[in-house]
Amino acid sequence: MLTSLMTVINSPRLSWVGDPSPLQAREKEWYHFCVVSPELELIVNFNLGRSLPSAKQSAPVARLIVLARSDRWEGAVETVPYEQCTISPGCIHLIFGESSLRFEAGVFHLSVRLKERAIAVELRLEPLAVPLSSPGAQLGDGVLSWVVVPALRAKGAVRLGGRVHRLDSAPAYHDHNWGAWQWGSDFAWQWGFGLPSRENIWSLVYSRMTDRARSQDFDRKLCLWREGRLTRLFSERDVEIRPEGLLRLPSVPKFPSVMTLATPGGATDVPRILHVTARSSGDHLRIRFHARDVAQLVIPHETNLGVTLISEVCGWLELEGRVQGEPISSEGAGVFEHVHPG
């Protein structure tokens, strides 16, 4: 049941063949995975887009993004020649050079080999929750749609340089995003998930789409799953957000590393604690996300010479409240993403 549902709603949505229309030239799509084990936090992203407007022709561009944090951040953004890529329609099977992602017999199989860094990932990720799909949310003058699987169980190995991290039943998260927009347009977003560890019952996803100044919200959601089933979805005015302080670190690693010189400085606008409170129809939920460490992905704008910074923030999440009469009190690891033009 879950296998067929996943295939139907989570297969690639966009076509990357043929000459794109002006709207298609803005299209983007990616499959994103996070693993949050005590010894390793890992982000893997199979990413599809188009060449920047400065290129002579709008050609598909495939990138593999890997960020890993053990005692320090490591990672890379590697472009894979598109002729070495296969995106199979109607199923989840992507081949990016020597790396691949496929969904088979109810399990995601992730195999990543980077060329320029000694990083390799071999993981089986078993979904533990029913996916949630959202139609397009406004993103500046564009639209972003998504499917999210808030809880998975990861098993396998991750090689970072000379070290091999073996994972068994590590908590994990997955989303699939697609849409048409331009980096540099008038938008920002916050996105996060929490996998409270106590008794492994609850998982949650938070999203907030805003304009660049974060003065106008396009979309707010706080979604809660209980034992893999969506239990409660708070949205829009039911969700209040309050940042507290700013995360300050001696330095912030940037990826791809060549963008370090293009985005000097280590200051971020990542809140030290993000408070999210949701209340509706007698239910209430309160989360506190304590940011611990951050790495930034740097994306050149399509609209000007600026860049957008995607801050991937590792941290700890506290969750409490009462939903459908059941008291909730839990805590666990999470990753929050803050996207903002730099």
Added chain:
Amino acid sequence: MNMSTPGEFMVLVRHSLERLEQECPPAHAALRHRLRDHCLWITIDGEQFSLAPVGRSLRLSPALPQATVELQTSRRTLLEVLEGSLPLLDAVLQGRLFLRGTAQALIEFHEALVIYMRGAVRCPSLPELLPILRQQATLLLG
């Protein structure tokens, strides 16, 4: 080094600026604008040349100018800075990259560097020059 003929590194910089102009004209224009009051005197592994905006171009010359900013470093250090493994500030503090100019001139040079990098990452053909720089650095280490 014969100072009247362009050295290997100056040729590489010339190629990169030509590609920047062709493939990302807004970055080339912004770079010219940022450097409008400046002339850079660059020394890389002993090779010396100047860089200054002249009209709608950025002119490279082995002639010694009235420089507002002097930069002295090696290809090896430059590669580490470009690839992000060595922060620019660390390169300066470790004595691997020498900069001289007024505070304002150095700030504007840094801004020019950021503009150059933001343009460079938008140029499809510019990454082709990086292996040449690596090869030159390796040959020098010999």
